[in-house]
Amino acid sequence: MHNVEPLVALRGITKSFPGILANDRVDFDVYPGEIHALLGENGAGKSTLVKVLYGIHQADTGTIQFGDRAVQIRSPHDARRLGIGMVFQQFTLIPALSVVENVALFLPHLPAVLDHGVIARRIEEVSGRYGLAVDPWAPAWRLSVGEQQKVEILKLLLARSRVLILDEPTRVLVPHEIDGLFRVLAGLREHGYAVVFITHKLPEVLTCADRITVMRGGTVAGTLVRAEATERGLVGLMFGTAWPEEGSSRREPIRESARPLLELREVDTSGDGVSLRQITLTIAPGEIVGVAGVSGNGQRELGDVILGLTQTAGGKKIIHGQDATRWSVDRIRRSGVAFVPEDPLRMLIVPPLSVLENMALADTRKYARHVGLTVDWIAVRRDLEQSTRRLALEMLPPAVPAGTLSGGNVQRLSLVRELSIDPRLIVALYPTRGLDVRGATAARHLLLAMRNRGAGELLISEDLGELFSMSDRLIVLYRGRIVGEARPKDTTVYEIGRLMTGGVAGG
Ligand SMILES: Nc1ncnc2c1ncn2[C@@H]1O[C@H](COP(=O)(O)OP(=O)(O)OP(=O)(O)O)[C@@H](O)[C@H]1O
Numbered sequence: 001m002h003n004v005e006p007l008v009a010l011r012g013i014t015k016s017f018p019g020i021l022a023n024d025r026v027d028f029d030v031y032p033g034e035i036h037a038l039l040g041e042n043g044a045g046k047s048t049l050v051k052v053l054y055g056i057h058q059a060d061t062g063t064i065q066f067g068d069r070a071v072q073i074r075s076p077h078d079a080r081r082l083g084i085g086m087v088f089q090q091f092t093l094i095p096a097l098s099v100v101e102n103v104a105l106f107l108p109h110l111p112a113v114l115d116h117g118v119i120a121r122r123i124e125e126v127s128g129r130y131g132l133a134v135d136p137w138a139p140a141w142r143l144s145v146g147e148q149q150k151v152e153i154l155k156l157l158l159a160r161s162r163v164l165i166l167d168e169p170t171r172v173l174v175p176h177e178i179d180g181l182f183r184v185l186a187g188l189r190e191h192g193y194a195v196v197f198i199t200h201k202l203p204e205v206l207t208c209a210d211r212i213t214v215m216r217g218g219t220v221a222g223t224l225v226r227a228e229a230t231e232r233g234l235v236g237l238m239f240g241t242a243w244p245e246e247g248s249s250r251r252e253p254i255r256e257s258a259r260p261l262l263e264l265r266e267v268d269t270s271g272d273g274v275s276l277r278q279i280t281l282t283i284a285p286g287e288i289v290g291v292a293g294v295s296g297n298g299q300r301e302l303g304d305v306i307l308g309l310t311q312t313a314g315g316k317k318i319i320h321g322q323d324a325t326r327w328s329v330d331r332i333r334r335s336g337v338a339f340v341p342e343d344p345l346r347m348l349i350v351p352p353l354s355v356l357e358n359m360a361l362a363d364t365r366k367y368a369r370h371v372g373l374t375v376d377w378i379a380v381r382r383d384l385e386q387s388t389r390r391l392a393l394e395m396l397p398p399a400v401p402a403g404t405l406s407g408g409n410v411q412r413l414s415l416v417r418e419l420s421i422d423p424r425l426i427v428a429l430y431p432t433r434g435l436d437v438r439g440a441t442a443a444r445h446l447l448l449a450m451r452n453r454g455a456g457e458l459l460i461s462e463d464l465g466e467l468f469s470m471s472d473r474l475i476v477l478y479r480g481r482i483v484g485e486a487r488p489k490d491t492t493v494y495e496i497g498r499l500m501t502g503g504v505a506g507g
């Protein structure tokens with residue numbers, strides 16, 4: 001199908017880490033003017049492969065051909081010189097600096113005196129061409145996640161990258177931002193750029209990719225053009241098995257009379273970030289309350305205030321019928337509250353500690369032996385295995401430092417750990433983010449099963465499909481306030497979407 005030469009050709013790329021073969025003789029081509037999606041289950045080796053291409057990792061063996069010559073890419077600097085750029089999951093903008101200043105820092109060969117006006121004009125020119133509109137003079141801290149991502153892409157374009165690598169770019173975007181990103185990528189394709197993007201969302205792949213490479217266990221399971229691809233076929237390649245059954249999500253009725261597990265009464269917070277205003281909500285046993293909203297509208301603060309990481313500035317918090325407004329985090333957790341945080345590597349998982357050690361931290365009292373002098377590792381391991389089985393996931397390697405796990409496997413560890421304690425109340429922020437299709441399905445099953453056994457859950461998500469299918473009740477969070485509440489069957493995705501972006505109910 002291609003009568004042009006690939007821009008970049010990777011041949012026989014092998015990369016191992018202690019005890020693991022992350023890439024095993026991988027061949028991968030990138031053509032100009034194509035959007036090439038990279039798919040595969042958690043830990044399949046996708047991030048490793050693009051990091052080899054971007055010079056973060058060096059392959060043990062294999063070659064990289066750039067145009068018609070063999071090249072060595074020993075660092076991101078080498079990659080950028082060749083015109084290969086990468087947008088990371090964690091954006092790298094400096095919050096206090098403006099867009100112009102952030103871009104200027106990234107451009108090579110800066111003139112001694114920066115002319116910010118010139119840079120601003122270049123930003124406007126390029127952003128106009130590709131639909132990447134941002135205010136060049138806005139400070140980075142004021143930008144939404146979607147806008148920050150646009151600046152990251154602009155940086156690469158202004159630095160003359162021809163190959164753009166995006167590792168799970170849609171993970172943190174809301175639906176309309178995802179559409180916007182795909183329009184940008186389509187525009188880049190028209191101008192002969194090559195785009196490599198990693199995702200777990202099959203519908204995205206089928207709408208926007210020209211070619212799809214599926215990885216499994218460090219090898220390439222297949223490369224398809226979009227016309228040959230179907231969801232079912234891709235899942236088969238990803239897992240070597242059929243589509244995971246959605247299973248029955250038969251609902252037990254909520255015991256309306258039961259005492260709520262959690263009540264917030266007119267809770268306010270103040271401090272950095274978004275302040276919560278007059279939050280009143282209850283969660284009953286056997287009930288999932290879904291929180292819809294564009295991230296950054298108070299979701300993190302809501303989780304923090306329930307867990308006691310943030311103090312209330314006003315109002316009351318009642319857990320299991322007791323005034324818990326001033327309880328410590330430790331006391332709240334001990335009362336049977338599990339917390340799946342937005343950013344597990346910052347909040348929950350200690351990167352240098354092993355998977356098993358991180359598991360032990362879930363409940364140090366439970367695992368302490370001899371008055372806390374030693375840890376009952378056998379019990380920890382048993383719980384790790386049991387909880388992993390309940391999530392229908394493969395076992396994570398217990399001895400590996402958690403910081404070296406793949407993105408999705410960090411999320412798995414966070415779920416396995418938090419849901420192992422048989423919580424009565426679960427506060428879950430974006431629990432399926434970064435999980436492959438099978439992992440996400442398993443996580444949703446477990447959360448529903450725990451609900452059916454009587455746990456109460458607060459499910460914070462940007463995935464409206466997930467919220468509508470899981471929640472008994474939905475609330476919408478906008479600028480720190482609850483601006484709407486409905487049962488999924490009495491509302492529509494459209495209505496909730498409008499509230500999420502500041503529209504008025506029924507208007
Ligand atoms: N720096 C590292 N040190 C040790 N092991 C690593 C390192 N980076 C990755 N690995 C291991 O290599 C394997 C592949 O990881 P990689 O991050 O490439 O997976 P992935 O396909 O991107 O998965 P995900 O969808 O979860 O992001 C995993 O088993 C991971 O634990």
Ligand SMILES: [Mg+2]
Nearest residue numbers: 046047406407
């Ligand atoms: Mg990854």
